[in-house]
Amino acid sequence: MSNITSRELLKDYCLRRLGFPVIEINVDDDQIDDRLDDAFQFYRDYHYDAIEKVYLKHLITQTDLDNKYIDVPDYIIGVTGILPFTNKATGNNLYSLQYQILINDLYSLMSTDLIYFYEVKRHIELINFLLSGQKSVRFNRHTNRLYVDMNWAEGVAAGDYIILEATRVLDPETYTDVYNDRFLKMYATALIKRQWGENIKKFGGIQLPGGVVLNGKETYDEAVEEIKQIEAQMQSMFELPVDLMVG
DSSP states (O other), X not given: OOOOOSHHHHHHHHHHHTTTTTSOOOXXXXXXXXXXXXHHHHHHHHOGGGEXXXXXXXXXXXXXXXXXXXXXXXXXXXXXXXXXXXOTTSOSXXXXXXXXXXXXXXXXXXXSOHHHHHHHHHHHXXXXXXXTOOOOEEEETTTTEEEEOSOHHHHOOTTOEEEEEEEEEOOTTTSGGGGGOHHHHHHHHHHHHHHHHHHHGGGTTOBOTXXXXXXHHHHHHHHHHHHHXXXXXXXXHSSXXXXXXXX
């Protein structure tokens, strides 16, 4: 079969893994959709291929200034910071320190010691960090609001842009290769199998026509064990390391 590129193809794949159409899978379509949603939620939380780092520009509006926070799109799951910026009063111009160094010391790259320029740049960055510091941010993906700890009245003005350093989830409808991820297929199949076992385990021991005996508890227990193994493997092999905070 070709690569799975849609939600319906993923659903069909999971059912075939469980034995359909040879075996009737006693799971409702709504239950399958719920388990697929659960699979995607876990996949986005723990698999590094489900997210990507992005830089988003945001136009400051008067509403942002009044609220003192920025509304962030739903697909953003984390904001690690904002790129350094200066206001219009002290912005980069002909009188900035960086420009003066460039115009006075780097008139010729062949006659200038780049080590000196590098050390001066590092020293300027250190001074700027000590005097101005980095603007801390607070973000929670359930509120979709980014709070920047600064003086909003003086730090920015309506019409300015700020750049957010953020993490977003990959939309499988746009990047359809997500549906074909090996761990996602395994995990979704295991969740549907657990749902199947949960549906029929109450009828355990009942003999069907032809001598077939339902054993839903065994199916349920097998699925629970498979889910534990897949989750442990995904977290140990594909989860991004926790960022260290120094300070």
